[in-house]
Amino acid sequence: MSAYVIFICKQLKSKEHFNQYNRLAREASKGFDIKVRSFYGQVEVLENIAAEGVAILEFVDLAQAQAWYQSEAYQEAKKQRDLAGDYIVLITEGLNIPS
DSSP states (O other), X not given: OOEXXXXXXXXXXXXXXXXXXXXXXXXXTTTSOEEEEEESOOOOOOSSOOOSEEEEXXXXXXXXXXXXXXXXXXXXXXXXXXXXXXXXXXXXXXXXXXX
């Protein structure tokens, strides 16, 4: 069953740290089957949360999403993300719906 990692940037504080994070996170993604479904495009907030940006990454399954997030390489990138701004990060399972 697919899984998604969802990043909600509530407030970006440092474009420089975000750019460093983006570079390191891309490097951390090597070897993982990741599909970028959304990456900081226009956001319209409809209810109850401030959001300056949203990114959604699709993984083959929950185990792969967790392995990527917990990897040493991503945890190094995360240090820059933490300096870049205030984020909410979620991992959620997708649905297997036959087409």
